[in-house]
Each structure stands twice: as C-alpha cells, then as structure tokens.
Amino acid sequence: MRLALFFLVGCSATSPIFQPPTTFPPDLQPEILEASADWNARTLPGCEIRWGENGEWVFVNQPPKNGLAGWSSRRLRRIQTIANPSVGMRALARHEFGHALGIDGHTATGVMHDPPEEFTNDDIEACRDVGCCP
Numbered sequence: 001m002r003l004a005l006f007f008l009v010g011c012s013a014t015s016p017i018f019q020p021p022t023t024f025p026p027d028l029q030p031e032i033l034e035a036s037a038d039w040n041a042r043t044l045p046g047c048e049i050r051w052g053e054n055g056e057w058v059f060v061n062q063p064p065k066n067g068l069a070g071w072s073s074r075r076l077r078r079i080q081t082i083a084n085p086s087v088g089m090r091a092l093a094r095h096e097f098g099h100a101l102g103i104d105g106h107t108a109t110g111v112m113h114d115p116p117e118e119f120t121n122d123d124i125e126a127c128r129d130v131g132c133c134p
C-alpha cells in the first residue's frame, strides 16, 4: 500500500520539456531560462523544467486572449505570454511554469500569486500538493 501510494504520487509529478523560447527577443530568452532554473532549484527529481529541441512543450511570444499577460495549458503543453509584462518576464515565466508543474490555482503570496511576487512558502506548499516539492 505504501509503495502503491508512492507510485501514484511519483506519477503525478511531471517534467515538462520545452522547446527553446526562440520566439522572444534574445535579451528576454535568458530571463525565461532563469525562471525555469528558479523552480528547478526547489523541485524534486522528475519535476525539472527542461529544454530541448524535441521538447513537447512550447513557450511562445503570443499575447493570450482576453488581455492576459500570460496563459498556460497542460493539455496543449503550451505557455503563451506577452514579451513586455509589467511584472517582468522572469516573474511572469516563473508563474506560468508553476502552472505547467501542475499548480492550478493562485496562492495568497509568492510567484503563484496574481500578480506574481518572489517565492514564498505558499509556493512551496502548492508545489508539494502536486508532488513536485519536498
């Protein structure tokens, strides 16, 4: 029973692999990569946000509908953002990566707050709830 539960929790963890964010200006691409590294410093193995030419996920410079600054879909394996969010690209990318990891809602504080802030324990708890943080 303990093993089965561990197996299920392990399976809920996702390790999204993104195609490089080449639709953004060259000065913004490092901010997006840093945002993924910010999560990877906190997540468990199996939940790393990775980059590769053959990645299933895309992170594209395409304004979401309804005037949103950012949008993500795990079903479509897609994140869309504007290139000049008021909160900064790194903060916006962190937020959308949190959704990609499986965090559906928003937190009272932190990068998963709307609008996003710096990392807080609320983020770690939400990340733990989806099986991606210790």
Ligand SMILES: [Zn+2]
Pocket: 095, 099, 105, 106, 114
């Ligand atoms: Zn959100």
